[in-house]
Amino acid sequence: xxxxxxGINAGIIWNLLHxxxxxxxxxxxxxxxxxxxxxxxxxxxxxxxxxxxxxxxxDTVYIELKKANSNYSEMYY
Numbered sequence: 001x002x003x004x005x006x007g008i009n010a011g012i013i014w015n016l017l018h019x020x021x022x023x024x025x026x027x028x029x030x031x032x033x034x035x036x037x038x039x040x041x042x043x044x045x046x047x048x049x050x051x052x053x054x055x056x057x058x059d060t061v062y063i064e065l066k067k068a069n070s071n072y073s074e075m076y077y
């Protein structure tokens with residue numbers, strides 16, 4: 001797996017969160033078919049770039065776009 005692949009898949013996850021709103025890692029896996037390790041690496045990429053927030057509800061961790069980023073009309077790459 002190349003660093004570029006992680007970035008591309010981070011973009012796919014970013015767009016998914018933009019379209020669907022807050023999701024769990026399991027939801028992301030079901031919607032993308034990505035393996036858990038790829039989801040984890042991609043979420044780390046997005047977290048490092050300060051593009052996402054995490055919150056817990058009913059003992060489940062959810063991921064959502066940062067509020068300032070959720071209004072972008074252009075795609076994330």
